[in-house]
Amino acid sequence: MPDREVVLSEGYLGDVSARSTEELRRMRDECVHLETEISYLRRLAQGRIDLLRAELARRSGEADFDLIEELPRILTPRPRPEAGSGRMPHSITPSHSEQDLERELDGMSVVDPRTLGPGELDDLLRRLEAFERKLSDMRRKLFARIDVLQSELARRLDLSTADD
Numbered sequence: 130m131p132d133r134e135v136v137l138s139e140g141y142l143g144d145v146s147a148r149s150t151e152e153l154r155r156m157r158d159e160c161v162h163l164e165t166e167i168s169y170l171r172r173l174a175q176g177r178i179d180l181l182r183a184e185l186a187r188r189s190g191e192a193d194f195d196l197i198e199e200l201p202r203i204l205t206p207r208p209r210p211e212a213g214s215g216r217m218p219h220s221i222t223p224s225h226s227e228q229d230l231e232r233e234l235d236g237m238s239v240v241d242p243r244t245l246g247p248g249e250l251d252d253l254l255r256r257l258e259a260f261e262r263k264l265s266d267m268r269r270k271l272f273a274r275i276d277v278l279q280s281e282l283a284r285r286l287d288l289s290t291a292d293d
Contacts, residue, residue, distance in 0.1 A: 131162055131163050131226075133227065133267075136156075136160060136163055136274070137271070141156075141274065142156075142274060142277055142278070145278065148281075150282065150285060153278050153282055154282065157275060157279060160275045160278065162226070163226075163227075164272065164275070167267050167268055167271070170227060170230050170234055170264060171264040172206070173234060174237075174260050176204050177237065177239050178257045179203050179204060180204070181242055181253060181254045181257065182254070183199065184245075196243060230264070234260065237256050237257050
């Protein structure tokens, strides 16, 4: 399992042109693996955020619906403005290597937002939004690394085909 702190560290890429092709592929695969894990957790956080926002709208009178009946609509993934690159994941099923992030998210579980007091609901929403922003930042960094590694691999492929 790739070490998230190592992969996200400033010196992770180093001089990519000096690395072997096999090492570049391994590094790219590490980044892709982590991005899949983090994307999965981010989507779980977004679902909880959507649920809490729907409950806030219901409480404020902005929307009139039964929260339970509306769960399928509330939790249906929708395009988001900060959705990222829109890349298709290599794997949809995470391996749960990011256990510390999973535990952090589990500490912000939502059983029934209708039972939360206004302060509790606001606090939980703020914590989930901060967690989602942290995951989004990690994803951006991982995509940047994937782009660098992929570009170097493509450059090498171009050079090898040019020699033919």
